[in-house]
Amino acid sequence: MSKLYTFLKYFFITFWTVFVVAPFLWAVSTSFKDFQSVNSKVTYIPWLDFEPTLEGWRVLIKSPAKGGVDIVEPYFNSIFVTCTASLISIVLGTLAAYALSRFTFKAGFVRNNDITFFFISQRIMPPIVLSIPFFIFLSTIGLLDSLLGLVVVYIVLLMPIAVWIMVDFFNRVPKELDETALIDGCNPYQAFYKVVLPNSIPGLIVAGMFCIIFGWIDFFFAFILTFTEVQLLPVKVVALNSSITPWWSLSASALVSVAPLIIVAFIVERYLSKGNLSGALK
Amino acid sequence: MEEQMAKIDLSNISHTYNPLDPKPTYALNPFSMTWENGKRYAILGPSGCGKTTMLNIVSGLVRPSKGEILFDETPVTDLKTEDRNIAQVFQFPVIYNTMTVYDNLAFPLRCREFTKEKIEERVKAVSDTLNLSSFLNSPARKLTADQKQLISLGRGLVRDDVAAVLMDEPLTVIDPDLKFRLRRNLKEINEQYKTTLVYVTHDQNEAMTFAENIIVMDQGEIVQVGLPKDLFEKPKTTFVGYFIGSPAMNIFHSTVSSDHEVKINDTTIKTNSNLENLKDKNVKLGIRSEFIELAEKEKSNTVKIKLTRVEDFGNFKLLTGKMGDLVIKSKVEREKPIPDGELNLYFPPEKCCVYSDEKLV
Numbered sequence: 001m002s003k004l005y006t007f008l009k010y011f012f013i014t015f016w017t018v019f020v021v022a023p024f025l026w027a028v029s030t031s032f033k034d035f036q037s038v039n040s041k042v043t044y045i046p047w048l049d050f051e052p053t054l055e056g057w058r059v060l061i062k063s064p065a066k067g068g069v070d071i072v073e074p075y076f077n078s079i080f081v082t083c084t085a086s087l088i089s090i091v092l093g094t095l096a097a098y099a100l101s102r103f104t105f106k107a108g109f110v111r112n113n114d115i116t117f118f119f120i121s122q123r124i125m126p127p128i129v130l131s132i133p134f135f136i137f138l139s140t141i142g143l144l145d146s147l148l149g150l151v152v153v154y155i156v157l158l159m160p161i162a163v164w165i166m167v168d169f170f171n172r173v174p175k176e177l178d179e180t181a182l183i184d185g186c187n188p189y190q191a192f193y194k195v196v197l198p199n200s201i202p203g204l205i206v207a208g209m210f211c212i213i214f215g216w217i218d219f220f221f222a223f224i225l226t227f228t229e230v231q232l233l234p235v236k237v238v239a240l241n242s243s244i245t246p247w248w249s250l251s252a253s254a255l256v257s258v259a260p261l262i263i264v265a266f267i268v269e270r271y272l273s274k275g276n277l278s279g280a281l282k
Numbered sequence: 283m284e285e286q287m288a289k290i291d292l293s294n295i296s297h298t299y300n301p302l303d304p305k306p307t308y309a310l311n312p313f314s315m316t317w318e319n320g321k322r323y324a325i326l327g328p329s330g331c332g333k334t335t336m337l338n339i340v341s342g343l344v345r346p347s348k349g350e351i352l353f354d355e356t357p358v359t360d361l362k363t364e365d366r367n368i369a370q371v372f373q374f375p376v377i378y379n380t381m382t383v384y385d386n387l388a389f390p391l392r393c394r395e396f397t398k399e400k401i402e403e404r405v406k407a408v409s410d411t412l413n414l415s416s417f418l419n420s421p422a423r424k425l426t427a428d429q430k431q432l433i434s435l436g437r438g439l440v441r442d443d444v445a446a447v448l449m450d451e452p453l454t455v456i457d458p459d460l461k462f463r464l465r466r467n468l469k470e471i472n473e474q475y476k477t478t479l480v481y482v483t484h485d486q487n488e489a490m491t492f493a494e495n496i497i498v499m500d501q502g503e504i505v506q507v508g509l510p511k512d513l514f515e516k517p518k519t520t521f522v523g524y525f526i527g528s529p530a531m532n533i534f535h536s537t538v539s540s541d542h543e544v545k546i547n548d549t550t551i552k553t554n555s556n557l558e559n560l561k562d563k564n565v566k567l568g569i570r571s572e573f574i575e576l577a578e579k580e581k582s583n584t585v586k587i588k589l590t591r592v593e594d595f596g597n598f599k600l601l602t603g604k605m606g607d608l609v610i611k612s613k614v615e616r617e618k619p620i621p622d623g624e625l626n627l628y629f630p631p632e633k634c635c636v637y638s639d640e641k642l643v
Contacts, residue, residue: 179343180376182363184437185393198380 024255031056031252038247056248060256071236071253078216078233079260081147085154086211090204092155093162098192100163101170102178119163122156127220138225145229153221158211165210169203170196202271209268213261233257288353288445290317290340290478295349297335309335311502312348317446320476322469324493326483328525332502333482337448340480341368353445364393366445369438373451375430379423383414386422387436394441408436411467428456435464439471446478453488465492486526498522514570515633520640523568529600529611533568533637544636547606549585553634555643566637571600573633574612577626584626585610592620603627 029044037043037050046052060071096119099105100112134153135144143149173196181191222232231239237253240246292315298306310332317323325333338344340351342363351359358366369390378386387408391401409415412432417425422433431452438447453461469492472479483489489496490510498506498513498521506518517523523531536544536551538560543550544567551567577584587603587610594616601612601620612627614620636643 174374174376176372176374176376177378179363180370180372180434180437182343183341183368183370184390185364187362187364190393195378199378201380 027251027254030247031249031255033248035244035248053248056246056252059246059249060253069236069240069249071233071256074231074233074236075256077147077230081150081154081232082212082215085151085158085215086208088151089155089158089162089211090208093159093207094166094197094200094204096159097163097166097170098196100167101173102175116163116167119160122160131221131224134221135224144225145227147230149225150222150230150232153225154215154218157218157221158215161210161214162207165207166200166203169200169207173199205268205271209264212264216261288478289319289355290446291350291352291355292316292336292340293350293352295336295339295346295351297332297339297344297346297348301347306347308502310339310346313504314349315497315504315507317478317480320472320478321495322472322479322481322493323495323497324481324483324489325497325499326486326489326525327499328484331499333499334450336499337370337450337480337482340446341370341448342366343370367441367443368446368448369441369444370448371434371438371450371452373454375427375434375455377422377425377430377433379421381422382419383409383422383425383433384418386433387414387418387440390437390441404440404442408440411439411471412436412464428460431455432464439477442475442477444477446480448480448482450482451484452481468492486528498525500525516635516642517568518642520566520568520637523635523637527570527572529571529613531568531570531635532574532610533566534608536565536567538563538565538636542631546585546608549605551585551629551634552583552631553636554632555634555636557636557643560636560638560643563638565643566640568635568637569629569633571611571613573630574610575628575630576612576614576618576620577628580626581628583631584628586624586626588624589620589622 029046030038032046032052032054033043033050034053034055043049059069100116103112105112105115134156138144138149138153141149143152177199178188178191178196181195182188186194217234218232219234219238222235223238226232226235234257237250237257240250240253292313294312294314295310296308296312297310298308300306325336327333335344339346342358342361346359349359350357353366378389381389384405387405388401391404396404405418406415409418412435414429414432414436417429422430425433435449435452438444438449453464456464465488468479468481471477481489481492483492494509495507496510496513497504500519500521506513506522513522513526517526517531520531520533523533534546536546538557539545539550540561541556541558542554543552544557544565545551546567553567557565580586585605587605589601589603591602593600593602597616598613599616599618599620601614603610603612603625610627
């Protein structure tokens with residue numbers, strides 16, 4: 001019985017690993033193929049099945065004049081917009097979350113929970129609903145097709161995530177911790193940044209991770225709110241496609257797009273595996 | 283370091299957590315009390331009786347709905363917690379996870395900008411008292427629950443200028459052996475540094491062994507303040523009688539039959555209380571099981587009971603008997619032979635307490 005269980009366990013782990021890793025390997029192998037090796041017959045292993053070429057990668061940095069699409073500038077645009085918006089969202093979101101967790105607000109029938117829900121409700125709405133207001137808003141203030149405009153919109157999209165995660169996190173930090181800090185002689189601001197904040201690093205990391213992921217992968221708003229001046233990576237990757245699908249350069253661009261998230265995953269994983277992300281104070 | 287310990291006055295304090303309600307429920311009913319400098323107090327009462335609220339009012343975490351707090355005659359009611367010079371230890375360990383044990387203990391001193399030498403000296407003294415010296419450089423989060431609570435305690439004791447150290451059931455998570463030693467340590471600290479200690483607990487033994495003065499609370503009301511002996515021998519209300527002592531005080535429904543006598547069922551019991559104004563009224567008679575004596579034969583102030591159970595506790599025997607439908611418990615010496623079936627119990631008049639409307643006459 002237990003043998004069967006062990007067998008099934010390893011079987012499913014192996015199956016799942018293949019399921020997850022295979023597309024990546026497939027993309028890696030495809031990125032080194034040329035037109036011939038993709039379209040003639042199915043090929044797997046470089047040098048054996050096909051002759052590897054760097055053409056798929058070269059197209060990504062070559063000037064458009066030679067038929068390539070430059071993704072270097074959009075890449076850095078994406079990094080800039082994602083990081084700036086995430087950072088601002090985390091700072092504002094953490095402050096908002098702390099206030100929502102520790103103080104009581106009353107405005108008519110609105111209470112703390114209603115305000116928290118208001119933040120989260122921004123994510124419940126389908127993005128398409130927001131596209132026209134955002135478009136009109138940015139065009140009115142003249143930030144359409146600009147990095148700053150994108151940062152503003154992404155803050156609106158990412159801050160609810162930060163607030164949501166951090167409210168939950170702060171609610172699990174016993175209020176006695178703040179009270180002890182007050183008794184020990186901190187004023188409320190010192191209590192927050194000397195005691196509560198250092199204890200909240202795991203929560204901040206999780207919130208930061210989600211902000212970076214959601215910011216990085218957004219295609220919709222990047223597509224609608226930019227034209228020629230500024231382009232973000234997801235839009236540019238899609239723009240690679242033409243009448244003949246260039247699988248090799250698509251694979252290569254997919255890999256470089258995923259790379260930053262893989263790095264983030266490796267950094268966060270160290271904190272996740274310590275097991276101190278949720279019950280940091282128990 | 284100048285002496286900053288203070289006499290703490292609570293004047294007409296009351297508190298409600300729903301002040302806007304047309305009929306607010308009070309967590310603390312109006313009371314006044316003075317905590318003398320350098321004494322040890324225990325606040326004793328069942329869960330939810332307002333003990334913690336009282337501490338939070340003194341430390342400034344809660345602003346009382348009504349009344350005033352004075353430290354050495356200076357009103358501090360509107361002073362913020364961080365300006366009050368009070369140390370408070372909570373029931374569950376609260377430590378700064380990201381700091382070492384040393385930094386945890388030094389934190390209150392650093393916040394108040396003590397000199398480096400002073401901090402070192404105080405942290406060393408406190409860590410010696412609490413057996414934490416060997417952990418000073420380890421991260422606080424790596425310690426066990428009771429060591430963590432020692433850190434919380436240490437942070438309360440590390441400042442020698444506090445007006446009072448308030449402790450909210452601080453030894454709940456600490457194992458019994460260490461508990462006993464710590465209680466003695468706290469007593470020594472109090473005697474040595476003359477720090478006012480206020481200790482909240484629901485454990486009467488803890489309160490009795492720790493404090494000079496015990497404040498018994500029930501449902502937001504202070505029912506009795508006194509020495510352990512007073513609480514035991516002359517409980518001011520039937521609640522104190524039930525709550526203090528093990529087993530609880532024997533309490534019987536009875537009627538006043540004359541100036542000094544009450545009737546339980548048909549037995550007349552003489553007391554030392556003056557019952558002139560309560561003639562024929564229904565009252566309650568209370569007597570500690572420790573004070574009830576075995577009588578050889580029926581005489582005045584004895585009741586006849588049917589023995590239902592004898593429990594041997596090693597150092598004494600606890601007799602449970604029935605008089606009609608009333609249950610009586612009596613503690614007797616282990617050596618005493620216990621006759622079977624019916625026996626007579628003697629109620630010494632000076633030990634009988636009469637309660638009218640649950641209050642001592």
